[in-house]
Structure formats: structure tokens, C-alpha cells
Amino acid sequence: MSTSRLRFAPAPTGSLHIGSARTALFNWLYARHTGGELVLRIEDTNAELTRPELIDNIYRSLEWLQIDFDGAPVRQSERTDLYNDAVEQWLADDFAYVDEGAVRFRVPDRGTTAWEDLVRGTVVFENQHIEDFVVRRSDGTATFFTANAVDDLDLGITHVVRGEDMVNVTPKVIMLRRALGATDVPEFAHLPLIVNEQRKKLSKRRDDVALENYRDRGIVAPAMINYLALLGWGPPDDIEIRPVGEIVELFELGDVNPSSAMFDAKKLDAINGEYLRAMNPQEFCQALEPWIGQQTWSDSIDPTQLQRVAPLIQERTRVLSEGPPQLDFFFLNMPEIDQSAWDKVMLSDEAGLILEAASAVLGEINWEVDALHDALRSIGDTYQMKLGKAQAPVRIAVTGRSVGPPLFESMHALGREAVLARIGAAQEMLADE
RNA sequence: GCCCCCAUCGUCUAGCGGCCUAGGACACCGGCCUUUCACGCCGGCAGCACGGGUUCGAAUCCCGUUGGGGGUGCCA
Secondary structure (H helix, E strand, C coil), X not given: CCCCEEEECCCCCCCCEHHHHHHHHHHHHHHHHCCCEEEEEECCCCHHHHCHHHHHHHHHHHXXXXXXXXXXXXXXXXXXXXXXXXXXXXXXXXXXXXXXXXXXXXXXXXXXXXXXXXXCEEEEEEHHHCCCCEEECCCCCECHHHHHHHHHHHCCXXXXXXXXXXXXXXXXXXXXXXXXXXXXXXXXXXXXXXXXXXXXXXXXXXXXXXXXXXXXXXXXXXXXXXXXXXXCCCCCCCCCCCCHHHHHHHCCHHHCCCCCEECCHHHHHHHHHHHHHHCCHHHHHHHHHHHHHCCCCHHHCCHHHHHHHXXXXXXXXXXXXXXXXXXXXXXXXXXXXXXXXXXXXXXXXXXXXXXXXXXXXXXXXXXXXHHHHHXXXXXXXXXXXXXXXXXXXXXXXXXXXXXXXXXXXXXXXXCHHHHHHHHHHHHHHHHHC
């Protein structure tokens, strides 16, 4: 039985592009789905692209996504002899000729070059529209076309899965491959482009295309994988959020949609939120740690306290970078007051009365969530306020904001002393106004 | 200009000739729940670009129009 062999072939031009990541993913999905192999091929035929740090970045990003490869990576910069041999062979067989020092492939004037694309169906190019293209530069180095055709043949690649922006190179590499004596052609699958709101190809200049930026914002890898899989492909049963193993099982190149797909950061965030919520509390806390560690108040963190309060924000967090601002008041000596929230809530007549009542009763009660709940409710009752309104001044005093994790749980975690101190401070601020 | 590709709700998609008065998800808008926000639940808005065919029957097949995109380097 012939098994599939695919390759992901990025040019190391910086951080991994979101579109490249999707290409890598689809290659990986199909390789794993078919029980075949996936090789990583670094397309560094251009001297500037051989810098190690650029390549490291690709490795790191792919590792983060948990896209794994079979065998060692192939570096095109190390295979120049192969390309030279091919060029010499084309020259010898009169498939190519020297032009101002460069070598060009002789494209026939007549006939067509076509292939059956797994995503797009039949694609046909008339040879007369294809120019004689350079296969070896005048400096002696092989071009992309040469390296591409030689390596796909030499590495026994059975399926070429790449972006639609590569469609026009396909007839060229097919001609090159045939000129090398190959009678077969790999399967081609040209994936739809990922586009921005203006329906233009995601570009490094205008758009947020670096995979690492998403990681740094607090997108977790499984969510990224899941979202990327949904760009150009959809499960037949309409269940979008599912483990990558199931996606591997369901994935088929033939099911890939040929039309371009807009990158929707909101949907990515929504999916990420689902993944965050699905974590157990320890996992969530652990995922949060790198973001917490960057805060100015990270030195004053008590790990036990963090473990206790992190679950309070778990279902309120879509991306991990949203975590720290929701938790800072637990670890600061005094909360940072949101001025507009303060003005909205504290300028009413009742606010001072509620704080006064709270500071009195909170010194007496059992320090339990239920008791805190009851205390605030009865304070509200005496002023004929619903709990939602009655808790607002206390929330501002204790957390500095009008929104946040559940108040009574937060107060409980904070402790009586800190809570009373904050209420006291708020009363003083009110008095000063 | 030339070449290639694409066309289902705002967005991502399901649909591969009858199951479609087109399903799901995100977003948006209501409501419920409720200590804020969120989560959750319920409901709503909204789409087969247009015109011709083919067929008993078309979102699904064919042709054209329109619109959009990609490519046109001795970059990859």
C-alpha cells in the first residue's frame, strides 16, 4: 500500500505567518489522517534566509502548535549539488538554456499544462502564457522553482498542500519535474487564502499575522489549532469545537472549501474562551502564570492565594492577557480606583451610608461567603435597594472597579482586615470630596 | 494589460439534484438566570450575487454577466 508523504516548506522570513501556520496544520492533519509522513523543508535558497534565529522561530512556533514532523528537517541551502545536477541535466537535454549568465527553462509555445487539484478541480494553463523562467541565477544559485521541483521528486512527496498564491508556480514545477524524467505528478491541493476584513491576503505590513502575537495575547495552542482548522474546512456534523484528534480523523483535503476565508479574531477569542473554561482550575491557574509573572505586582503574589482566586475569573477570561487586570486588587495593597466607575457609583447619597453600614457590620459577622452575602443584602434592604445596587459601592471600595469577579467570594479571599481597610480608605476619600 | 482562481446569513461554514419554507457557529439584538461582569439557557435578525440554460425538480450541473481575490522577480 502506498503511503502519503507531505511536506511543509516555509521560507524563514521571520515569525511564522498565520497563513503558513494554517498550511502547516492542513499538511499535518492530512499526513496524520492518512497515517503518512510529514517532512519539514526549510526553503532557504536565498542566502539571507539561512540565519539560524529565523529558523529557530519556525521551530518554536510549530512546536507550540504541536505540529510534529517525521525525520530531520531538510535545508535547501544544504542541497545545492542536487539542484546543480538538475540544471546541468536540463541544459544537457536542451530543456534549458543560458541567458545572460542565468539559466532559463525553455517553456513550450504550444500545448497546456494541467493538473487535477484536490481543492479546485481541474486547473489548466496554456503554455504560451508561461514565460521562460529562471532556474539558476547568474550567481550560480538555484531558484525556488528548481529547488521545489527537485526536492518534491527527490523526497518522494505524494501530496503538495500549499496556499493558493502558489497556483501559478505549479505548471512550472510540473514541467521541471517532467524534464527530470518523472512520469508521475504529486497530488496538489491549493488551500484558500486567509484574508483580512478588506478581503485582501493577510499581509505582514497591515495585519496582525505573527503567530507568536496571538500566543502572547493569551491564545492557547489547542484553540489556535481548532480555529485554524475551521478556516477553509468544516466538520460534516457541525461540531466546530473538538479535540484535534477528532479533527485528524475527520479531515479530508477534498472537503476543503476553495474560496478565501476571513480571519476573524473575535471568533478565535470566543473559541479560546471555551478552551479556557474547559480547563480544570489547576490547569487554568498554570496557564495564567506567565501573564501574572509579567505584572508589577507579581512579587507580592502568594501562590496559594492565586490558586484560590484564579477560578473566580476563569469563566470571565477569553484570552489569558485579560487575567491580570481582573486579579490585581487581590495582590495590591490598595486597589487601583477606576475614576469613572467611582464617579458613577460613589456620588450618590446612599453610597456613603452603605459603606458606613458595611464597615460596621463586617467587623462583626462570621467571615464566610454566605454571611457576607446576607450582610450586604440586609444593608440593601434597609435602604430599599436591590443587592445589585447595594453591593456597588462596596465593590468599588474593595476592588476599585464596578465589574469583576464575584464580590463576596473576593472579599472572603481577601480577608476581613484588608476589606475593612479598603472600605475605610474609600470613606476617607468620600469625605475629602 | 495578461494569466489563474473564487462567489450560501456581517463573518466562518453545512449542503455535493428532491430530506432546504437552506442547518450550525461567531458577531449583533431581545429575554431568563443573577452580587457586577461573565457563564449558561431561551428567542430573534440575517444568506444561496445576477441572467440564461439542462432537468419532472437546482443553492447544488452548464454557459454568460457582475463582483472579489491571487499571480505576473535572476523573492519564495
